[in-house]
Amino acid sequence: MNFRYQNPTLIEFGQGKISEISSLISKTKRVLVVYGGGSIKSNGVYEQVSKALSSFVWFEFGGVEPNPTVETLNKAVVFARENQVDFILAVGGGSVIDGSKYIANAFFYEGEGWDILEGKHTPTRALELGAVLTLAATGSESNTGAVITKKQTKEKRFFHSAFSYPKFAIMDPDVLKSLSQRQLANGVIDSFVHTCEQYLTYKHGLLAQDYYAEGILRALVELALSFDNRDDLWYANLMWLANQALNGLIGLGVPQDWATHYIGHELSGLYGIDHARTLAIIQPNLLRVLKEQKSEKLLQMGENVFKLENNTVDNVINTIENIYKTLGVDLKISSYTEDKDIKEKVINLLIKHGFTHFGEKGTIDSTVVGQILDKSI
Incomplete structure (x- = not known):
């Protein structure tokens, strides 16, 4: 610490x-x-x-x-x-x-x-x-x-x-009241994934960071589920939660991932897809590919954030994905581009930018990225 x-x-x-x-x-x-x-x-x-x-x-x-x-x-x-x-x-x-x-x-x-x-x-x-x-x-x-x-x-x-x-x-x-539903949904997703990048790694024992992250995630889930009933407090909560998700506090001294962002950045740069939507597409499939590595924190999330009765790794990942679906996000890259060389282009750009081994344990390489993209295309 x-x-x-x-x-x-x-x-x-x-x-x-x-x-x-x-x-x-x-x-x-x-x-x-x-x-x-x-x-x-x-x-x-x-x-x-x-x-x-x-x-x-x-x-x-x-x-x-x-x-x-x-x-x-x-x-x-x-x-x-x-x-x-x-x-x-x-x-x-x-x-x-x-x-x-x-x-x-x-x-x-x-x-x-x-x-x-x-x-x-x-x-x-x-x-x-x-x-x-x-x-x-x-x-x-x-x-x-x-x-x-x-x-x-x-x-x-x-x-x-x-x-x-x-x-x-x-x-x-x-x-925020003048924003479109798409922009507001993107804000909820962006904040959610920012928090996950600093939380969904492995057990480390830093309680304030973990529990504060879980509080932010629980609040963002509430905003997602009440999306169609937005009042003054809804907007105020989103604005403050988005700030707290990435002002540095919950990431202090803890392992961080950011692999979803690195892959998402390449998709956004190549195809102009909304940043938040690239995150929503990639994150659940990244978690599926790396579920053994992340199982402890995923189960902790299922217990403390989602309060799942049947708390399994797969159910936690599906719950995350369903939140994005609730917000109206299409979760396939092929819905945004007809390009047939997505995987090759993304992997080549990641290599060009120095991302050959990344994630909290450095285990994500070109092969793993390919597996994630295969599930996402």
């Missing part, structure tokens, strides 16, 4: 909190507001942000994609430099916040920004960053991670930077 923990992000959580922006950024800062497809202009968020920034010098850059591409983000870096901004305000979900982390970390780097994703450059400084969360899923508003896609090569990579912690995160659950 050995770890270091610090989370410097200030969180302003609750209805009407967007107005707090004006007190959280120095008036001397030149602010770049980064957002996605423009939904913030129809749901009232843009207006609230504009009002809060009325006494600031600020600029805007829109059009960040759901799987943010380095091609778009490099344009934002140039725009930020041209306007000499010194603070980035990300207004959106995980993709916008991840993209803003890239902009912030690439701003002072004279080389190709993709070097950060390739591990060829480690940032030593970055622009300051704040976030207004409009979609609950990734926890990116208070962690160091970011996932970026290179459209040219259909690669999806991730990076962590100590400079990527937002200075603050505004979390107003009311903004």
Whole structure:
């Protein structure tokens, strides 16, 4: 039980909190507001942000994609430099916040920004960053991670930077009410799998992390089962649970997996499938292939999270899969692409990106990935 923990992000959580922006950024800062497809202009968020920034010098850059591409983000870096901004305000979900982390970390780097994703450059400084969360899923508003896609090569990579912690995160659950059912379902799934990646490994005896993870999972199951009866508290709970799933706390000092994510990232990069849906497709089949390795924690999950009367490994995995089906997710890759070379392409990209032996015990290699994909296609 050995770890270091610090989370410097200030969180302003609750209805009407967007107005707090004006007190959280120095008036001397030149602010770049980064957002996605423009939904913030129809749901009232843009207006609230504009009002809060009325006494600031600020600029805007829109059009960040759901799987943010380095091609778009490099344009934002140039725009930020041209306007000499010194603070980035990300207004959106995980993709916008991840993209803003890239902009912030690439701003002072004279080389190709993709070097950060390739591990060829480690940032030593970055622009300051704040976030207004409009979609609950990734926890990116208070962690160091970011996932970026290179459209040219259909690669999806991730990076962590100590400079990527937002200075603050505004979390107003009311903004979730304008999201589609698909986006909300994705948020529940994303948060669920994030938690599982840090929980469904092997017995380790760190009780706080285990039981806190189980509490998050139980709550997310409740949200999935009450999906059609959403009230104010439903949205507030989703926003907070998504944050808690990936703010670093439940992963302290424990073994972590992330294999579902590594495989899912390649599928998302290749075929543009929603990130959460790639996770829902891959995770149950990964658990089936690795059920002996993960049996202790799966049974613990069946007992403490699902309260199964017939608590078997197979029943736990089927229960997880049924949650995703309840949320309306199609769980076959072939439903999203007609490509016949899925397995070969995914395995080759994993090898290219250095994932030859991964998972919590390093037991997932190309053969195991092939078995998982055979069940998923």
